[in-house]
Amino acid sequence: MGTRQMHLGAVPYGTGGPGSHTLWLDPEIPGDASVNIDWFVEMAQLAERGKFDLVFIVDSQFITPFSPPHYLNRLEPLTLLSALATQTSRIGLVGTATTSFNSPFNLVRRFGSLDLISKGRAGWNVVTTGDAGTAGNYGLDEHYDYDTRYGRAQEYVELARALWDSYEDDAFVRDRETGQFLDASKQHVLDHEGTYFAVRGPLNLVRSAQGHPVIFQAGDSDQGRDLGASVGEGIFTHAPDIPSGQAFYDDIKTRARDKFGRNPDHVVVMPGIKVVVGDTDEDAREIEAANNDRDHTFGAALREFGRPFGWHDFTQYDLDAPFPAEALVHGERSFYTQAKAVTQRAADNGWTLRQAVEATRAFRKSEFVGSAATVADKLVEWWEARACDGFNIGLDHPANFRRIVDEVVPILQERGVFRADYDSTHLRGHLGLPVPVNRHTAARQAG
Numbered sequence: 422m423g424t425r426q427m428h429l430g431a432v433p434y435g436t437g438g439p440g441s442h443t444l445w446l447d448p449e450i451p452g453d454a455s456v457n458i459d460w461f462v463e464m465a466q467l468a469e470r471g472k473f474d475l476v477f478i479v480d481s482q483f484i485t486p487f488s489p490p491h492y493l494n495r496l497e498p499l500t501l502l503s504a505l506a507t508q509t510s511r512i513g514l515v516g517t518a519t520t521s522f523n524s525p526f527n528l529v530r531r532f533g534s535l536d537l538i539s540k541g542r543a544g545w546n547v548v549t550t551g552d553a554g555t556a557g558n559y560g561l562d563e564h565y566d567y568d569t570r571y572g573r574a575q576e577y578v579e580l581a582r583a584l585w586d587s588y589e590d591d592a593f594v595r596d597r598e599t600g601q602f603l604d605a606s607k608q609h610v611l612d613h614e615g616t617y618f619a620v621r622g623p624l625n626l627v628r629s630a631q632g633h634p635v636i637f638q639a640g641d642s643d644q645g646r647d648l649g650a651s652v653g654e655g656i657f658t659h660a661p662d663i664p665s666g667q668a669f670y671d672d673i674k675t676r677a678r679d680k681f682g683r684n685p686d687h688v689v690v691m692p693g694i695k696v697v698v699g700d701t702d703e704d705a706r707e708i709e710a711a712n713n714d715r716d717h718t719f720g721a722a723l724r725e726f727g728r729p730f731g732w733h734d735f736t737q738y739d740l741d742a743p744f745p746a747e748a749l750v751h752g753e754r755s756f757y758t759q760a761k762a763v764t765q766r767a768a769d770n771g772w773t774l775r776q777a778v779e780a781t782r783a784f785r786k787s788e789f790v791g792s793a794a795t796v797a798d799k800l801v802e803w804w805e806a807r808a809c810d811g812f813n814i815g816l817d818h819p820a821n822f823r824r825i826v827d828e829v830v831p832i833l834q835e836r837g838v839f840r841a842d843y844d845s846t847h848l849r850g851h852l853g854l855p856v857p858v859n860r861h862t863a864a865r866q867a868g
């Protein structure tokens with residue numbers, strides 16, 4: 422598949438994502454950025470100028486008054502990406518959507534439509550919904566247990582791929598001489614009767630130039646990793662340092678190869694990272710420290726600390742008493758892997774609640790902070806060490822992102838690790854992923 426290339430995604434956080442409660446005070450950011458299509462267009466075009474592989478839209482559907490600003494008031498990802506598709510021409514458009522609270526036919530149709538509108542640039546970040554409270558917005562008393570969540574996700578993605586293959590690529594004859602519009606033998610009914618879903622099909626939509634939207638996955642439990650390794654083509658994850666990045670990378674690629682018989686190069690691992698570019702390394706570290714202090718006060722951090730635990734209210738505990746490990750039960754149907762890790766770390770270190778919250782604030786220090794040359798060095802170091810295949814870079818302060826595009830990207834290009842220009846029109850091409858052959862065409866050709 423040619424020489425290995427670094428992949429870059431931009432994750433726009435509008436008025437401020439997790440831990441960024443005052444990002445919106447930046448005078449360059451409109452107060453309504455997270456619902457302002459002009460702002461998203463400007464940022465997507467900037468990322469496209471930097472030849473980024475993709476724009477990555479995270480999502481959630483449950484809020485409290487203490488949710489980060491971007492989460493309080495934000496555009497629905499597929500609607501947003503459809504608008505971006507008309508204002509960009511090359512950059513991939515990846516949207517997060519849950520398999521827990523969407524009906525497959527509808528969601529698969531919407532992603533298929535985005536793929537056609539964007540001419541083959543769509544991607545779907547498959548999540549099972551971390552925020553347990555979302556269940557209440559869909560008529561359920563509680564979120565599904567993990568087996569159900571991941572069972573649905575697995576069946577959902579397999580079903581999606583089958584639906585996207587409803588039409589073979591030459592099904593529409595559109596012969597003006599004979600008047601034949603469709604070759605009906607190339608339209609396929611699915612008749613899916615699974616554990617969680619029953620869908621007859623066919624989908625009323627052809628495939629795009631890239632065949633299917635690219636499947637991303639985010640979820641870190643054993644079941645989450647199996648989902649990513651079996652159906653994921655891109656993996657959105659967190660990695661605080663090279664050794665933990667390498668361990669995750671190795672685990673996902675090994676599962677993909679050994680457990681699911683896949684080519685590990687077709688699973689692109691892209692952790693979300695924070696980058697700060699300064700004139701010098703010291704300058705950048707000062708900017709980072711000032712941002713962290715201002716954006717994530719202890720009070721805001723204490724509130725947000727409850728998110729993996731189903732937005733459990735930690736203000737009810739004595740800050741200086743031992744960490745309340747009993748709170749873990751509230752995370753069982755939420756971001757449980759993360760809640761368990763936080764609880765374990767507190768126990769291992771004998772922390773109080775205050776120390777655990779302070780640690781999450783300190784944990785926010787990024788390795789990718791420095792002059793443009795330092796940041797480029799770090800990106801290459803991680804990538805060469807196979808701690809990842811690329812990065813989903815948080816798009817926070819526009820001035821900082823411009824420096825990434827104008828100063829860091831050219832260094833990566835000079836070193837030959839990142840494209841000087843797009844050489845594909847679709848997202849699969851950017852990521853080095855094959856275009857899947859329609860299963861019915863393949864079966865026809867096979868025999």
Ligand SMILES: Cc1cc2nc3c(=O)[nH]c(=O)nc-3n(C[C@H](O)[C@H](O)[C@H](O)COP(=O)(O)O)c2cc1C
Pocket residue numbers: 478479480481482517519547548549550551552639640641642643644645646657658659755756757758759
């Ligand atoms: C890096 C990462 C990003 C995620 N992004 C989202 C998201 O944007 N929206 C969402 O509802 N859930 C998101 N999730 C939640 C997962 O889909 C999953 O429900 C949650 O992490 C619990 O599963 P796990 O224990 O397998 O990680 C994300 C999880 C991870 C690890």
